[in-house]
Each structure stands twice: as C-alpha cells, then as structure tokens.
Amino acid sequence: MHVVITGVNRGIGKTISDQYRAAGHEVTGTARDGSAEIMLDVTDPAQHAAMARKLQGRPVDLLICNAGVYLDKGHDISGYPTAMWAQSFATNVTGVFLTVQSLLPNLRAARGRVAIVSSQMASHTRAPGGSYIYRASKAAALNLGRNLATDLRADGIAVGIYHPGWVQTDMGGTTAEITVDQAAQGLIERFEALSLDTTGCFETWDGRAHPY
Numbered sequence: 001m002h003v004v005i006t007g008v009n010r011g012i013g014k015t016i017s018d019q020y021r022a023a024g025h026e027v028t029g030t031a032r033d034g035s036a037e038i039m040l041d042v043t044d045p046a047q048h049a050a051m052a053r054k055l056q057g058r059p060v061d062l063l064i065c066n067a068g069v070y071l072d073k074g075h076d077i078s079g080y081p082t083a084m085w086a087q088s089f090a091t092n093v094t095g096v097f098l099t100v101q102s103l104l105p106n107l108r109a110a111r112g113r114v115a116i117v118s119s120q121m122a123s124h125t126r127a128p129g130g131s132y133i134y135r136a137s138k139a140a141a142l143n144l145g146r147n148l149a150t151d152l153r154a155d156g157i158a159v160g161i162y163h164p165g166w167v168q169t170d171m172g173g174t175t176a177e178i179t180v181d182q183a184a185q186g187l188i189e190r191f192e193a194l195s196l197d198t199t200g201c202f203e204t205w206d207g208r209a210h211p212y
Contacts, residue, residue, distance in 0.1 A: 002026045002028070003061065003062045003063075004027075005029050006066050008036050009035045032067075042094075042096070048099065052103065064117065065114065067091065069092065072088070089136075089137050092134075092137035093137055108156075111157065113157065113195075114145075114159045118142050119138045122142040125211040125212075142212065146161070146202075159199055160190065161202045164187055165183045189207070190207060
C-alpha cells in the first residue's frame, strides 16, 4: 500500500508514518521544513504542483491530510489578528483541498481513500468558547471532507474525517489524555476501516461516531 501523509516532521504525522513503514508499507511523507521525501507547504500551489509532478503515475492508496496549525491557542477575545485567521484557514482548510486536488489522479488510479485529521473542536455540539480560529477552521475542514465524500464517491474514493484525541504532542501539551502512539494506532485502525459504506464519517480515534 502506498500512503501519502502531510506534516510528518513531528507529532501524530511522524508516528503514523513510522508505524506504516514498520508494517512494510510504502510511505511518502511531506513536510514544509524539508525533512521528508517531499517539501510541501500545504498553502503553496507551486509546491503542490511540484509534488504532483514527482508522484505522477504512482497510485496513492491512502492520503492522510494531517498538516495543520493551532495559532490562536491561549488568545482571549481581544486577540485574533486578521493575519492569523488567514494563515490558519490557508493551512487547515485550503491546504487540505489543494492536497486532495493535486493527488486526485493518483487516488483515482488506486480507488484510494482520503483521511482528514480534524478535531472534536470542529463539532457544532461543542461550544465552550475560545480558540475561535482553530475551531472555525476545523469546522470548515469537516464540511470540506463531507462534501468531498459526496463528489468523490463516483470515483470509488472514500473520505473520512477524524478526531485524533487529546494527544501528548507539542499542540496537545504534556497533560493530554493519550500518548501519540495510542492516537496513531487508533487512527490507523480507523483508516483501514474506511470504505464507501462509511464515506463522510466523522469519527474519534477510538472508533466512536462523533456528532457533527
């Protein structure tokens, strides 16, 4: 199986990549810092075009859109500068779309699957306040995934959206509930279960359906 994963330089992306490699799968990782097989800032159309050229003719069985930012952590309502909104949406939403768009021929060739790493903070059922930019961008990514699931069904491509849990990473902090290994293993199990029967799902890392 050929797996493409964005944002493999650290955290969940790196651990998922390591686990797939250990299982004998072919993994193509991307990172904007140049530490992976493909240098990719997911906000940059030119780098997406370069990735598409590099992977031309290579079917992709699973695309994991993992790259994301949480720039407004800890802000209060007097914060949230305009540039932060633009950068967050460019990465967390547009970046996901551009990645799928760039690799669509590869996915079609394999009748592959797309996994979008979102967050429970995307759900309209959770509104405790704060983190406005991150919540809004992840909600948009959830909406994007749901609509991609509809449009790509005819190509045999299933799309799932996933909450990775509150994970002990740089983003989640040291007091988070689960380790990065637990999150990665749970997500891999979810990706393996994804099919056209479940396309458009929004699930937690441990297999529970999450309210939209």
